[in-house]
Amino acid sequence: xxxxxxxxxxxxxxxxxxxxxxxxxxxxxxxxxxxxxxxxxxxxxxxxxxxxxxxxxxxxxxxxxxxxxxxxxxxxxxxxxxxxxxxxxxxxxxxxxxxxxxxxxxxxxxxxxxxxxxxxxxxxxxxxxxxxxxxxxxxxxxxxxxxxxxxxxxxxxxxxxxxxxxxxxxxxxxxxxxxxxxxxxxxxxxxxxxxxxxxxxxxxxxxxxxxxxxxxxxxxxxxxxxxxxxxxxxxxxxxxxxxxxxxxxxxxxxxxxxxxxxxxxxxxxxxxxxxxxxxxxxxxxxxxxxxxxxxxxxxxxxxxxxxxxxxxxxxxxxxxxxxx
Numbered sequence: 023x024x025x026x027x028x029x030x031x032x033x034x035x036x037x038x039x040x041x042x043x044x045x046x047x048x049x050x051x052x053x054x055x056x057x058x059x060x061x062x063x064x065x066x067x068x069x070x071x072x073x074x075x076x077x078x079x080x081x082x083x084x085x086x087x088x089x090x091x092x093x094x095x096x097x098x099x100x101x102x103x104x105x106x107x108x109x110x111x112x113x114x115x116x117x118x119x120x121x122x123x124x125x126x127x128x129x130x131x132x133x134x135x136x137x138x139x140x141x142x143x144x145x146x147x148x149x150x151x152x153x154x155x156x157x158x159x160x161x162x163x164x165x166x167x168x169x170x171x172x173x174x175x176x177x178x179x180x181x182x183x184x185x186x187x188x189x190x191x192x193x194x195x196x197x198x199x200x201x202x203x204x205x206x207x208x209x210x211x212x213x214x215x216x217x218x219x220x221x222x223x224x225x226x227x228x229x230x231x232x233x234x235x236x237x238x239x240x241x242x243x244x245x246x247x248x249x250x251x252x253x254x255x256x257x258x259x260x261x262x263x264x265x266x267x268x269x270x271x272x273x274x275x276x277x278x279x280x281x282x283x284x285x286x287x288x289x290x291x292x293x294x295x296x297x298x299x300x301x302x303x304x305x306x307x308x309x310x311x312x313x314x315x316x317x318x319x320x321x322x323x324x325x326x327x328x329x330x331x332x333x334x335x336x337x338x339x340x341x342x343x344x345x346x
Contacts, residue, residue: 026112026309027052029073029081031102032093033065036116036143036301040091041069043301055081057094078102082109089308091143092116095185096192097344100125103140107132112139114308117205118197119324121342123332126325139311141319144205145275148303148318150295152209155268155279158292159210164263164281170210170245171262172203172273175255182227186251192342194229195249196331202274203259204327207237207245210261214326215239222338225251230340237330275300 028044030037033056044050053073056062066074075081081090082105090106092099092115100120106113107129119142120126133140146152158164176199178186185191186198208214215237225231235247248255259273266283270276277295282288295303307318335341 024313025049026088026312027086028089028091028305029053029055029075029084029087030065030091030093031055031078031081032091032116033058033061034093036093037065037091039301040093040305041065041071043299043305045069046299046302052087053081053084079105082106082111087111089114089312093143096197097121097190097342100129103129104132107136107138107140110136110138112308112312114141114143114304116143117201118142118192118328118331120328121192121197121344122335123325123329126328130321130325139308139317139319141308141311141321142324143301143304144201144320144324145300145304146202146205146209146273147320147323148307149276149300150303151270151277151279151292154292154294156209159261159263159268163265164268165265167210167212167243167261167263169262170207170243171258171260172206172245172247173255173258174199174203175248175250175253177254178251180226180252182225187225187227187229187231189227189229189342192344193227194225194231194340195233195251196230196334199251200233200235200247200249200331201327202257203247203249204235204330205323206259206273207247208323208326211239211243211245212241213239213243215243215245215330218330218333218337220334220337222340224340228340230335230338233334235334272297 055075089112217238219236221234223232232250237245259270261268270279275297278293281290
């Protein structure tokens with residue numbers, strides 16, 4: 023089977039995790055590019071990467087590049103996506119994959135026209151635990167889905183220049199942490215929610231600091247989501263069925279779930295996968311999709327989540343400079 027050449031576009035925390043994930047199979051990234059060339063040089067030295075691009079645009083034109091992993095700020099994604107996809111490169115892009123549904127629609131169309139795979143690097147779609155739970159819940163073992171409750175809260179110091187609160191870097195809770203909660207909801211719901219209510223509290227910089235979201239689909243499966251960037255909350259997901267409920271902590275990269283069966287309150291613990299291998303699972307699924315044409319990247323779920331986030335922000339009247 024062909025070994026694919028990966029390039030990291032970006033040198034941040036996720037890029038380091040990507041390079042380390044490649045090492046799990048004794049491999050390394052083919053190349054790296056970054057807005058600051060010196061950082062790319064340092065990154066390449068750390069991981070033994072031979073190809074460093076002085077000009078980012080050279081990445082898209084390099085015929086030896088198969089897959090580009092984009093981990094730059096949210097608002098830069100669409101321009102890089104357009105160039106990569108137009109040059110027939112497969113792309114795995116950090117969440118949130120785009121700013122809004124219109125951008126994703128454009129990227130999706132480009133990928134289809136050029137016969138390449140476009141996917142969002144949403145960890146929970148690729149963790150072994152979620153694949154196992156998907157099979158379990160869709161088997162009917164727990165009955166019908168009734169309610170999902172999600173929490174995600176981080177305490178970030180008020181610094182309106184950092185990416186969390188800076189509108190010029192597409193900051194805010196929804197695109198940064200809400201995307202995980204909504205992806206979790208979409209994973210377990212049988213269909214996309216079509217009824218959405220929400221409340222928002224804005225940071226001094228006018229991005230969303232805190233939000234409450236209520237969702238329901240046509241089957242009356244419901245979900246509640248509580249997000250905040252300025253107060254600590256556990257990363258907890260709870261999925262309630264009529265025969266039992268599932269609890270998952272640290273859910274973006276979870277490897278453990280506890281199921282409580284409501285008839286007699288006995289519990290079942292499911293453990294599989296490893297949190298530290300989250301990027302490795304993403305790489306493996308991406309390569310499987312590229313090399314076998316069996317698509318396991320769930321762009322359909324990504325599309326539904328982006329559509330929901332776009333609707334929510336539209337109702338808040340929250341737009342980023344690029345959307346004005």
